[in-house]
Amino acid sequence: MKVFLPLNIRIDDKKILFIGGGNIALHKIQTIERYTRNITIVAPEIHDALRGKGFELVCKEYEETDLDGFFLVYAATNSIEVNRRIKSDAAARGIMVNVVDNRELSDFISPAIFKENEMTIAVSSNGQDVKKAVAWRNQIREMLKEGRMR
Ligand SMILES: C[C@@]1(CC(=O)O)C2=NC(=C\c3[nH]c(c(CCC(=O)O)c3CC(=O)O)Cc3[nH]c(c(CC(=O)O)c3CCC(=O)O)/C=C3\N/C(=C\2)[C@@H](CCC(=O)O)[C@]3(C)CC(=O)O)/[C@H]1CCC(=O)O
Numbered sequence: 752m753k754v755f756l757p758l759n760i761r762i763d764d765k766k767i768l769f770i771g772g773g774n775i776a777l778h779k780i781q782t783i784e785r786y787t788r789n790i791t792i793v794a795p796e797i798h799d800a801l802r803g804k805g806f807e808l809v810c811k812e813y814e815e816t817d818l819d820g821f822f823l824v825y826a827a828t829n830s831i832e833v834n835r836r837i838k839s840d841a842a843a844r845g846i847m848v849n850v851v852d853n854r855e856l857s858d859f860i861s862p863a864i865f866k867e868n869e870m871t872i873a874v875s876s877n878g879q880d881v882k883k884a885v886a887w888r889n890q891i892r893e894m895l896k897e898g899r900m901r
């Protein structure tokens with residue numbers, strides 16, 4: 752089984768690339784944009800909710816050279832084959848990838864996050880039980896809101 756180490760990575764001085772701009776990309780970017788807007792999206796079709804927010808939008812299919820200059824990459828297309836190709840191209844360049852349809856291929860995975868000002872709670876199940884990670888995050892959030900944690 753893969754093992755994932757929780758880390759807080761500095762990203763204000765780095766560029767993040769999304770390949771694929773559909774529902775899953777939107778969902779992940781809604782969390783990431785609370786930390787940085789330095790996001791580029793490459794996809795033939797980009798969700799309307801991702802427009803006009805200061806992201807760099809590149810409307811085309813993925814090519815290997817799209818990876819140049821990026822620190823983190825999310826392979827978020829709806830094609831298993833394209834996502835696998837992104838992973839192997841990025842690995843050859845030493846770039847870390849989250850493959851949204853395959854935790855085994857992912858160099859990093861996204862936890863369930865609750866952020867309030869400078870405080871962040873991030874819950875992960877090591878990629879094994881997303882629903883439980885979300886449930887724990889929600890329970891911790893409720894405890895905070897009810898004043899049971901300070
Ligand atoms: C926490 C959260 C963060 C985020 O995405 O930002 C997150 N998934 C969220 C939601 C969500 N994911 C899925 C549903 C539908 C559930 C259902 O079936 O009803 C829902 C909706 C829901 O549950 O709310 C299904 C799903 N998820 C993955 C796969 C593929 C696979 O398992 O290989 C499939 C099956 C796809 C399919 O077969 O179609 C994979 C991953 N999802 C992860 C994180 C990583 C592990 C985290 C951990 O260690 O726990 C990991 C491994 C990789 C990654 O994506 O980083 C975010 C909650 C955000 C929030 O609420 O704030």
Ligand SMILES: NC(=O)c1ccc[n+]([C@@H]2O[C@H](COP(=O)([O-])OP(=O)(O)OC[C@H]3O[C@@H](n4cnc5c(N)ncnc54)[C@H](O)[C@@H]3O)[C@@H](O)[C@H]2O)c1
Pocket residue numbers: 770771772773774775776793794795796797798811812813827828829830831833851852
């Ligand atoms: N990680 C998670 O939490 C999670 C949860 C559910 C589903 N998924 C997986 O996420 C994947 C994406 O789902 P979605 O709902 O976002 O799909 P979607 O159809 O909404 O979006 C797909 C996006 O990929 C783009 N795309 C397709 N081919 C491309 C190419 N060659 N180059 C660049 N972009 C390309 C499309 O233009 C579109 O923007 C699915 O494979 C699904 O299994 C992941």
